[in-house]
Amino acid sequence: MTAPRIDALQYANWSEKIFRQMRLGNVDAVHVTITYHENFRETVRNIETWNRWFEQYPERIFQGFTVDDIALAQRSGRTAIFFGAQNPSCMEDDIGLVEVLHRLGLRFMQLSYNNQSLLATGCYEAEDTGLTRMGREVVAEMNRVGMVVDMSHSGERSTLDAIEQSTRPIAITHANPSEWHPARRNVSGRVLDALSQSGGMLGFSLYPHHLRGGSDCTLGDFCEMVARTAARVGVDRVGIGSDLCQDQPDSVVDWMRAGRWTKARDYGEGSADSPGFPPMPDWFRDNRDFETIAQGLRAAGLGDAEVAGIMGGNWARFFAESFGAVGSGQREAAQ
Amino acid sequence: MTAPRIDALQYANWSEKIFRQMRLGNVDAVHVTITYHENFRETVRNIETWNRWFEQYPERIFQGFTVDDIALAQRSGRTAIFFGAQNPSCMEDDIGLVEVLHRLGLRFMQLSYNNQSLLATGCYEAEDTGLTRMGREVVAEMNRVGMVVDMSHSGERSTLDAIEQSTRPIAITHANPSEWHPARRNVSGRVLDALSQSGGMLGFSLYPHHLRGGSDCTLGDFCEMVARTAARVGVDRVGIGSDLCQDQPDSVVDWMRAGRWTKARDYGEGSADSPGFPPMPDWFRDNRDFETIAQGLRAAGLGDAEVAGIMGGNWARFFAESFGAVGSGQREAAQ
Numbered sequence: 001m002t003a004p005r006i007d008a009l010q011y012a013n014w015s016e017k018i019f020r021q022m023r024l025g026n027v028d029a030v031h032v033t034i035t036y037h038e039n040f041r042e043t044v045r046n047i048e049t050w051n052r053w054f055e056q057y058p059e060r061i062f063q064g065f066t067v068d069d070i071a072l073a074q075r076s077g078r079t080a081i082f083f084g085a086q087n088p089s090c091m092e093d094d095i096g097l098v099e100v101l102h103r104l105g106l107r108f109m110q111l112s113y114n115n116q117s118l119l120a121t122g123c124y125e126a127e128d129t130g131l132t133r134m135g136r137e138v139v140a141e142m143n144r145v146g147m148v149v150d151m152s153h154s155g156e157r158s159t160l161d162a163i164e165q166s167t168r169p170i171a172i173t174h175a176n177p178s179e180w181h182p183a184r185r186n187v188s189g190r191v192l193d194a195l196s197q198s199g200g201m202l203g204f205s206l207y208p209h210h211l212r213g214g215s216d217c218t219l220g221d222f223c224e225m226v227a228r229t230a231a232r233v234g235v236d237r238v239g240i241g242s243d244l245c246q247d248q249p250d251s252v253v254d255w256m257r258a259g260r261w262t263k264a265r266d267y268g269e270g271s272a273d274s275p276g277f278p279p280m281p282d283w284f285r286d287n288r289d290f291e292t293i294a295q296g297l298r299a300a301g302l303g304d305a306e307v308a309g310i311m312g313g314n315w316a317r318f319f320a321e322s323f324g325a326v327g328s329g330q331r332e333a334a335q
Numbered sequence: 336m337t338a339p340r341i342d343a344l345q346y347a348n349w350s351e352k353i354f355r356q357m358r359l360g361n362v363d364a365v366h367v368t369i370t371y372h373e374n375f376r377e378t379v380r381n382i383e384t385w386n387r388w389f390e391q392y393p394e395r396i397f398q399g400f401t402v403d404d405i406a407l408a409q410r411s412g413r414t415a416i417f418f419g420a421q422n423p424s425c426m427e428d429d430i431g432l433v434e435v436l437h438r439l440g441l442r443f444m445q446l447s448y449n450n451q452s453l454l455a456t457g458c459y460e461a462e463d464t465g466l467t468r469m470g471r472e473v474v475a476e477m478n479r480v481g482m483v484v485d486m487s488h489s490g491e492r493s494t495l496d497a498i499e500q501s502t503r504p505i506a507i508t509h510a511n512p513s514e515w516h517p518a519r520r521n522v523s524g525r526v527l528d529a530l531s532q533s534g535g536m537l538g539f540s541l542y543p544h545h546l547r548g549g550s551d552c553t554l555g556d557f558c559e560m561v562a563r564t565a566a567r568v569g570v571d572r573v574g575i576g577s578d579l580c581q582d583q584p585d586s587v588v589d590w591m592r593a594g595r596w597t598k599a600r601d602y603g604e605g606s607a608d609s610p611g612f613p614p615m616p617d618w619f620r621d622n623r624d625f626e627t628i629a630q631g632l633r634a635a636g637l638g639d640a641e642v643a644g645i646m647g648g649n650w651a652r653f654f655a656e657s658f659g660a661v662g663s664g665q666r667e668a669a670q
Contacts, residue, residue, distance in 0.1 A: 048435060
């Protein structure tokens, strides 16, 4: 079995074309966002939509629950789809929904998305007060059932808090070092070091607002940044989280940014001049181009085993550590 | 491994005492009702409550998903709890919720409870028009994902329709032959024959309103009825579905009967003179008394293998046939 190829964040306008491209790019597993500001019932509706896709395209995709599903995907020439949430709206104010959502397959949940949530502060708030009282309880519950704490859109203090509070390694599934490109969504060296020292994972983003030079960022510049970051935090602690939002209309980025929390328009990482989805770099159009990144990483001086780890092996190890339940009397919660 | 002991319907006021009594009675698996008129979100709240019990009493109970959990219960000296719904309110008007509820562990769903539902007619309606348009679609979906169609509280025509429409055997988890005791909830010979010929199962009820003589029904009379019914429909087609409602306050029977569909009081199988839960027969107080029934069945002339089948082996075979998903590209939905 060759090393798996895993993308730790996509939120595309899903279609058979995209599922076909996943396999064309030899992508064995994808962490997909299924919900932003949707409440529990609305999130379940999104899961129902995914269930229809699983039923319609069983030869291309299936829902992933455990790390074993990566090997199943490889064996059967399909892609395992792992669910995640970019905001805790899906669990409402009810800690019991963490286990329910895990049972339904949710394997990642961000504690906040740009704004303050019931659990943590988002990266766009003026002040970050760290994890809330409920946030600490929910982190413990996520640890118990095997749901990954994802701090991609949270503030620095909240992120450091989550790293410290969580008894299991956490993830920043889609962001880049702010030292390379100082976007608010990118992460400080302090966070990078704490994340990697605790066994956590960073997924490098290909979303243009996270890239130096935006859509014009070169493959070489991106891959040198990856190699430099790997040298700093450990080559086992990094992977890809492309943040691919393929074929989405701009109305979707408006939902992501403004949800129901404002009547005004929020530009997030964009601006009034550039309100929509920016074009992807020409060397990463979609799932078919992961091999281009692997080649770029080798050109940046990384060895074959290192590249295999970054392109999926590291996420596979992290999935294995992260998705099972903890506790003696408990069954593996995914069974 | 001895033959399993399985009760195909209980709706108790759950407590550690009752979970302990399940094991004292050597009960390996119980189909428990988790919802009547609750909508989806309310049903999930009930599942959250069960999750707390599973977390609190891991040495006594765990959630059952597949037939293998019966053997796990036997090996570990616990009781496997399988979820069921006595009305389709939990799936609202949304066929996509069938698969979601199955994923959450729902293994039985009644198509109606006394009244007309979106799917079928209940046994207390004046006219029974059989399965509705949606009812036929939902039966097909339940067949696909592996959720048992339970017609315990449905009308005769709807029940015959369900037996005919369903591509997998169905169940009447808790009722007795109306020829023995003509309660509206008991089932006609016509239904019994169609049910058994299609491979379906009848669970004999110990709820006093379903018994000849009510709370005064004797063990001998009950067991002779079981033996006679087994002789008619096949000794492999019958089991126990006690309908034990242990420790419930009368307010719960009011919810079961009246839900939110009437502002008046509905007496269901009771009456104004006897509105609450009737006392159980003295030979079946609770889970500890299943051995008494086994002895009664032997006294009624049934052989050891036949008694073992009725006390659980037949339900175990039915669980094995019923809980898995159908379809080539599909994974076993309980994994």
